[in-house]
Amino acid sequence: MPTQSEPQHPHRHPSLTLPLSLLKMVDENYDLDDDDLSSASASSPLVAANAPPTPAPSVDDLKLVDPWDLTKYTCVRVLEPERYSSCVITFTFLAEGAANAVFQILPYAGRIESSFMFVEDGMPVPYSLFLNKVLRVSKGVPKTLSFRDVVRGFTEDVLPLFAPVSTNGTEVSYKEYLLEDEGVSFDGGLASHLHTLMHGEDCAPQDCERIPAMEHRGLLLPDMTSAFGTSLTIEIKPKWLAQSPTAPSKSFKCRTCALQARRASKGKRQPLSYICPFKLVTGNAEAISDFLRPRILAHFKVNSANPVVNIDVDIEDILARATDYLARGPGHGLLKHMQKLQDESDPGGVCSVPKRLRENSYHCRGVRAAMTLRDCSMFIKVPYRKADGCVESKLADLDFKSMEKVPDWVSKEEALWNGGWYTNIDTQSVCAVSELWKETCPWWW
Ligand SMILES: O=P(O)(O)O[C@@H]1[C@@H](OP(=O)(O)O)[C@H](OP(=O)(O)O)[C@H](O)[C@H](OP(=O)(O)O)[C@H]1OP(=O)(O)O
Numbered sequence: 001m002p003t004q005s006e007p008q009h010p011h012r013h014p015s016l017t018l019p020l021s022l023l024k025m026v027d028e029n030y031d032l033d034d035d036d037l038s039s040a041s042a043s044s045p046l047v048a049a050n051a052p053p054t055p056a057p058s059v060d061d062l063k064l065v066d067p068w069d070l071t072k073y074t075c076v077r078v079l080e081p082e083r084y085s086s087c088v089i090t091f092t093f094l095a096e097g098a099a100n101a102v103f104q105i106l107p108y109a110g111r112i113e114s115s116f117m118f119v120e121d122g123m124p125v126p127y128s129l130f131l132n133k134v135l136r137v138s139k140g141v142p143k144t145l146s147f148r149d150v151v152r153g154f155t156e157d158v159l160p161l162f163a164p165v166s167t168n169g170t171e172v173s174y175k176e177y178l179l180e181d182e183g184v185s186f187d188g189g190l191a192s193h194l195h196t197l198m199h200g201e202d203c204a205p206q207d208c209e210r211i212p213a214m215e216h217r218g219l220l221l222p223d224m225t226s227a228f229g230t231s232l233t234i235e236i237k238p239k240w241l242a243q244s245p246t247a248p249s250k251s252f253k254c255r256t257c258a259l260q261a262r263r264a265s266k267g268k269r270q271p272l273s274y275i276c277p278f279k280l281v282t283g284n285a286e287a288i289s290d291f292l293r294p295r296i297l298a299h300f301k302v303n304s305a306n307p308v309v310n311i312d313v314d315i316e317d318i319l320a321r322a323t324d325y326l327a328r329g330p331g332h333g334l335l336k337h338m339q340k341l342q343d344e345s346d347p348g349g350v351c352s353v354p355k356r357l358r359e360n361s362y363h364c365r366g367v368r369a370a371m372t373l374r375d376c377s378m379f380i381k382v383p384y385r386k387a388d389g390c391v392e393s394k395l396a397d398l399d400f401k402s403m404e405k406v407p408d409w410v411s412k413e414e415a416l417w418n419g420g421w422y423t424n425i426d427t428q429s430v431c432a433v434s435e436l437w438k439e440t441c442p443w444w445w
């Protein structure tokens with residue numbers, strides 16, 4: 001068990017701290033290796049009944065276990081799927097980001113080589129518990145966070161930001177907007193299976209060798225994808241909800257719009273539709289609706305060949321409910337909270353961290369927290385029909401930004417300054433800051 005001074009995992013099982021030396025033979029139906037064994041307990045039915053008694057773990061044994069590497073489940077290959085028919089699952093590749101790959105979990109589909117199951121304390125777990133979840137695994141790309149760093153950063157640095165706060169005697173909590181996660185460990189067999197699902201069977205060996213191996217741990221997260229016929233999910237990145245503290249005082253653009261303008265000038269791909277983050281956080285319903293509309297139409301594949309009249313749901317009603325959620329409803333409250341957190345965590349801005357302190361993780365914690373919140377995603381789930389429930393949202397990709405990113409952030413800010421991206425007059429700008437200037441000093445434009 002973790003000692004009092006060790007970090008606590010509310011969702012990680014204490015029995016997982018048992019050292020490997022306690023674990024014995026396992027049922028021959030499971031392809032378990034040392035990694036898998038790390039989450040089977042001595043009382044498990046996977047352990048042979050006639051196994052010799054094992055000594056209790058010593059304090060030294062327990063110290064060897066890194067508590068941040070512990071997982072609730074192990075995922076193992078199943079060689080006799082029919083024997084565990086209520087537990088067997090299979091994976092399918094869903095999406096990837098720069099650092100992680102995401103897989104959906106489906107019931108077993110009849111291919112032995114892709115049949116797996118989750119085991120907790122040595123007991124197979126029914127697949128019904130996992131069908132609405134995804135597995136997110138680090139792709140092992142250099143300079144990205146490992147499983148343990150993600151878990152540690154989330155628990156120590158991100159969770160406290162969403163702890164209940166008391167405002168005028170009322171306690172408000174934003175924890176409900178976070179995705180609950182559970183750790184899973186697995187062996188190289190599943191890691192390479194996931195690799196193949198992502199890159200395809202035909203990945204040429206020399207190319208495959210260049211692609212780093214997936215980590216042997218991952219996080220189970222609620223599946224936020226659209227449920228066709230019932231609800232749609234819109235994924236957005238709220239970005240910088242307050243001005244960069246080191247932006248020039250006479251800026252005509254917010255940080256996100258300044259960076260977008262710089263990117264556009266280099267011919268980089270522009271998003272499907274764009275909203276200035278300040279319009280998002282101030283609840284500008286017209287701008288929010290314009291931003292959401294193409295995303296909702298894309299979900300229903302509305303285009304000239306498939307006009308809205310052919311769709312059996314009220315798209316305008318969906319749009320109105322999603323807009324209201326973000327402009328005035330609970331989504332607006334969440335965005336305001338994130339704006340406050342960004343402001344409070346990083347009052348001086350990335351360039352204000354003296355060079356000699358940039359190596360010191362303690363000094364950079366606030367900036368890193370703010371940068372994490374400035375780059376997270378928000379999943380907004382909108383039921384097709386109002387009667388089917390309320391609009392809900394969750395924040396995702398709250399991986400605590402690493403120290404190594406500090407120099408990148410400084411050089412991005414310097415490039416915006418030096419290139420005049422904050423201060424150039426841009427008559428086409430849709431940034432809320434530019435629009436305010438146009439309104440108050442029209443003669444400048
Ligand atoms: O530079 P920004 O503000 O555009 O944010 C980067 C993101 O760009 P985008 O959200 O598309 O505008 C960028 O997203 P994409 O890879 O472009 O989807 C990354 O999230 C990047 O973070 P990291 O370097 O992977 O840790 C993000 O970089 P940092 O948050 O580390 O600065």
Ligand SMILES: Nc1ncnc2c1ncn2[C@@H]1O[C@H](COP(=O)(O)OP(=O)(O)OP(=O)(O)O)[C@@H](O)[C@H]1O
Pocket residue numbers: 094095096097098099100101102134136179221222223224225235377396397399
């Ligand atoms: N819980 C989830 N449910 C459904 N889809 C998800 C979930 N988590 C992530 N995804 C999808 O997978 C994509 C990549 O995931 P994620 O953002 O976690 O990867 P990343 O490598 O951390 O991203 P980045 O490039 O920002 O670093 C997301 O953009 C999203 O479309």
